Amino acid sequence: AQSVTQLGSHVSVSEGALVLLRCNYSSSVPPYLFWYVQYPNQGLQLLLKYTTGATLVKGINGFEAEFKKSETSFHLTKPSAHMSDAAEYFCAVSGSARQLTFGSGTQLTVLP
Amino acid sequence: DSGVTQTPKHLITATGQRVTLRCSPRSGDLSVYWYQQSLDQGLQFLIQYYNGEERAKGNILERFSAQQFPDLHSELNLSSLELGDSALYFCASSAGTGVEKLFFGSGTQLSVL
Numbered sequence: 001a002q003s004v005t006q007l008g009s010h011v012s013v014s015e016g017a018l019v020l021l022r023c024n025y026s027s028s029v030p031p032y033l034f035w036y037v038q039y040p041n042q043g044l045q046l047l048l049k050y051t052t053g054a055t056l057v058k059g060i061n062g063f064e065a066e067f068k069k070s071e072t073s074f075h076l077t078k079p080s081a082h083m084s085d086a087a088e089y090f091c092a093v094s095g096s097a098r099q100l101t102f103g104s105g106t107q108l109t110v111l112p
Numbered sequence: 113d114s115g116v117t118q119t120p121k122h123l124i125t126a127t128g129q130r131v132t133l134r135c136s137p138r139s140g141d142l143s144v145y146w147y148q149q150s151l152d153q154g155l156q157f158l159i160q161y162y163n164g165e166e167r168a169k170g171n172i173l174e175r176f177s178a179q180q181f182p183d184l185h186s187e188l189n190l191s192s193l194e195l196g197d198s199a200l201y202f203c204a205s206s207a208g209t210g211v212e213k214l215f216f217g218s219g220t221q222l223s224v225l
Contacts, residue, residue, distance in 0.1 A: 032212065036216075043114060043116070043202055043204075043216030043217050043218045043219055044202070044204075044214075044216040045114070045216070046213060046214065049212065049213075051212060090155065094211050094212075098168075098210060098211060099157050099160070099168055099211060100157060100211050100214070101157070102155035103154075105154065105155075
């Protein structure tokens with residue numbers, strides 16, 4: 001079985017501040033891990049993914065995430081938040097079933 | 113624009129009715145996935161088709177069915193609708209059978225009254 005826990009359903013940061021969105025996973029096999037972003041009235045867009053290789057993964061719009069096997073975590077970060085980053089962010093895992101299991105999402109608000 | 117087209121964007125219907133949601137994948141993509149997004153259940157995988165064949169099944173109710181046609185578009189049929197079926201239904205596509213890169217449509221918002 002595979003599952004994802006996103007800590008914090010709502011996160012607020014000031015513009016220019018660090019963004020940190022937390023994701024922990026469980027998987028019975030080496031996982032593939034993903035972060036997706038959903039802007040209002042739009043579908044999900046892939047931000048970044050980890051499959052194999054380098055554990056620090058860089059994505060679009062300045063986001064990155066680090067796969068930490070010992071902590072079963074895949075937290076998403078961005079050094080400096082921009083107003084356009086306001087959206088809902090979903091962490092997802094693909095385990096033995098090789099299907100995506102999504103977390104419950106984190107709504108990011110960026111304050112001016 | 114992801115290249116995945118879903119119609120209609122909004123659908124309002126009554127309990128007990130049947131509706132069909134349509135999805136056209138990105139050009140060249142052979143896999144189509146259906147997901148349901150609701151406030152209480154979050155994003156749930158329903159079903160995957162690859163080149164016309166059912167590939168994987170998730171939390172899809174027996175009242176729901178899907179198919180993928182020779183031109184690769186897919187339809188999700190929801191019948192005997194209940195209030196709890198109100199949700200945003202997403203279609204996604206990928207080139208192969210894996211989930212490494214999915215492209216999502218903008219969804220169909222279904223309201224069951």
